[in-house]
Amino acid sequence: MxxxxxxxxxxxxxxxxxxxFMVSLDLSVVNVGLPQIAVGLGFSAVxxxxxxxxxxxxxxxxxxxxxxxxxxxxxxRVLLLGLGLFGIAxxxxxxxxxxxxxxxxxxxQGIGAAALAPAALALLTSTFPTGKARIRAFGVWAAxxxxxxxxxxxxxxxxxxxxxxxxxxxxxVPMAAGALALVWRAVAAAPPSVRGGRPDVLGAVxxxxxxxxxxxxxxxxxxxxxxxxxxxxxxxxxAALLAAFIYVEQTTTREPIIRLGLFANRxxxxxxxxxxxxxxxxxxxxxxxxxxxxxxxxxxxALTGVEFLPFALGVIAGSVLAVKLGSRFAPRTLLVSGxxxxxxxxxxxxxxxxxxxxxxDVLGPSIVASVGFGLCLGQxxxxxxxxxxxxxxxxxxxxxxxxxxxxxxxGLAALGSAAQHRSGQAVTLEALNDGYALGLTLSAxxxxxxxxxxxxxxxxxxxxxxxxxxxxxxxxxxxxSLLARD
Numbered sequence: 143m144x145x146x147x148x149x150x151x152x153x154x155x156x157x158x159x160x161x162x163f164m165v166s167l168d169l170s171v172v173n174v175g176l177p178q179i180a181v182g183l184g185f186s187a188v189x190x191x192x193x194x195x196x197x198x199x200x201x202x203x204x205x206x207x208x209x210x211x212x213x214x215x216x217x218x219r220v221l222l223l224g225l226g227l228f229g230i231a232x233x234x235x236x237x238x239x240x241x242x243x244x245x246x247x248x249x250x251q252g253i254g255a256a257a258l259a260p261a262a263l264a265l266l267t268s269t270f271p272t273g274k275a276r277i278r279a280f281g282v283w284a285a286x287x288x289x290x291x292x293x294x295x296x297x298x299x300x301x302x303x304x305x306x307x308x309x310x311x312x313x314x315v316p317m318a319a320g321a322l323a324l325v326w327r328a329v330a331a332a333p334p335s336v337r338g339g340r341p342d343v344l345g346a347v348x349x350x351x352x353x354x355x356x357x358x359x360x361x362x363x364x365x366x367x368x369x370x371x372x373x374x375x376x377x378x379x380x381a382a383l384l385a386a387f388i389y390v391e392q393t394t395t396r397e398p399i400i401r402l403g404l405f406a407n408r409x410x411x412x413x414x415x416x417x418x419x420x421x422x423x424x425x426x427x428x429x430x431x432x433x434x435x436x437x438x439x440x441x442x443x444a445l446t447g448v449e450f451l452p453f454a455l456g457v458i459a460g461s462v463l464a465v466k467l468g469s470r471f472a473p474r475t476l477l478v479s480g481x482x483x484x485x486x487x488x489x490x491x492x493x494x495x496x497x498x499x500x501x502x503d504v505l506g507p508s509i510v511a512s513v514g515f516g517l518c519l520g521q522x523x524x525x526x527x528x529x530x531x532x533x534x535x536x537x538x539x540x541x542x543x544x545x546x547x548x549x550x551x552x553g554l555a556a557l558g559s560a561a562q563h564r565s566g567q568a569v570t571l572e573a574l575n576d577g578y579a580l581g582l583t584l585s586a587x588x589x590x591x592x593x594x595x596x597x598x599x600x601x602x603x604x605x606x607x608x609x610x611x612x613x614x615x616x617x618x619x620x621x622x623s624l625l626a627r628d
Contacts, residue, residue: 153328154269155279159286160321161225161262164314165255166290167297168197168232169425169550171310172248173432174295174443175302182307185241191558195357195551196245198425200252201259202547203350206399207343209260209541213534217261217268218329222322224258229318236311247311259543265329267527274469276524281465284520285458291424293454295432299447345390345399352383353548360555400541401534410538412599413526414545416477419592420484420522421546422553423585424515427488429554430561430578430585431504434494438575449500453512460516473521477596480518485589487511492583496571525600553588557581 172179172193180190212220228251235247263283270279301309359376366372391398405411435446464476490507498504523542530538558581565577 170294204256228254418549421549425550456512483514
């Protein structure tokens with residue numbers, strides 16, 4: 143493992159925290175402002191969803207390429223490039239005059255996030271390789287990661303109501319500039335962990351295009367039935383692109399965007415499956431609760447954001463609790479416990495009613511779900527990079543983030559379609575409530591599936607904090623991979 147010479151762990155942790163908060167913030171900050179964005183730029187109902195999907199898909203689809211780039215060209219260089227791109231795209235998006243301008247800016251934000259997020263996480267992994275310091279660092283990472291997503295709703299609501307929806311884009315500019323200054327100061331330019339060759343751009347393009355078409359096909363089922371020629375053709379092309387991606391990775395490139403042998407590591411495979419389901423459940427629950435508060439209960443954007451604050455605080459509390467429990471319980475135990483708590487909270491959310499209120503329908507489930515989410519978030523990241531060879535830590539980090547963001551987009555598309563089907567064409571509060579309740583209940587079911595994966599795929603390990611070591615089989619696999627490349 144290459145540890146940056148002269149690195150300052152405290153400042154590095156601060157820089158990574160700012161980066162992760164900013165990236166998570168931009169996944170949710172636009173949610174509350176979507177109605178105002180639609181009016182301001184003239185979005186159609188279907189087109190408006192792409193303000194979310196454009197960011198999530200480019201972010202998730204290119205994360206693997208970002209991880210490879212971090213390993214290949216150096217973490218500091220990729221971090222600085224990603225932060226600059228993210229900040230510029232945020233500024234341009236704030237000045238958007240047409241729907242296409244904003245969607246394009248959100249897509250470029252996703253590209254920047256795909257570069258900086260895995261580089262930041264790989265930097266965290268190498269700076270805090272083992273022991274209590276690693277547990278504490280991942281606890282901080284988990285807290286700011288989840289708090290960014292939760293506080294994004296609060297910040298977005300306040301900015302939308304009291305300033306303008308444009309500030310949901312502008313707000314990232316000073317954060318990007320601050321993180322860039324911290325990285326420039328604290329991170330020494332270390333040699334790349336992998337030398338020679340080029341990242342697999344073709345594989346990244348095929349994966350991103352395939353996932354985008356898959357989401358596009360699912361989203362449009364509100365207009366075209368699942369069995370319609372339009373939907374079937376779209377999904378078939380998406381499947382062909384994803385199959386081409388697998389073929390390219392296996393046979394036609396010496397430097398695949400992801401070495402499929404990584405999934406032989408049960409920690410990597412299980413953590414990524416868990417992360418995908420958590421991403422699908424969380425993004426969908428945020429979306430449905432935001433719409434429930436505004437469209438069913440008639441609450442304004444600012445107050446909607448305020449009512450998400452208990453969720454943000456609960457995530458932070460759960461993350462702090464995970465740090466304290468991390469030396470006493472195995473990571474898998476915290477994953478299972480946190481997943482079950484979050485599922486219980488989302489199932490409780492599923493009991494919402496048209497004449498509900500914040501105290502009776504939102505506060506209790508927010509506390510339960512958020513504490514559970516805080517418990518498991520840092521653990522899944524730590525587990526997903528356990529047993530990974532040093533030259534692949536950036537790739538493994540990118541894969542975890544990619545799984546979560548792709549899960550977020552797919553989950554929102556699928557559960558949104560199910561909720562729309564339940565609500566039908568009716569515009570009554572009862573019909574809307576029924577659709578949102580179904581989506582929240584399905585979010586709980588996704589988390590239960592994640593818990594089952596944790597129980598059946600992941601091994602129980604000692605509660606000493608994950609270490610960067612490899613099993614005998616993984617060492618042989620890594621050795622063979624290096625020999626093949628040479």
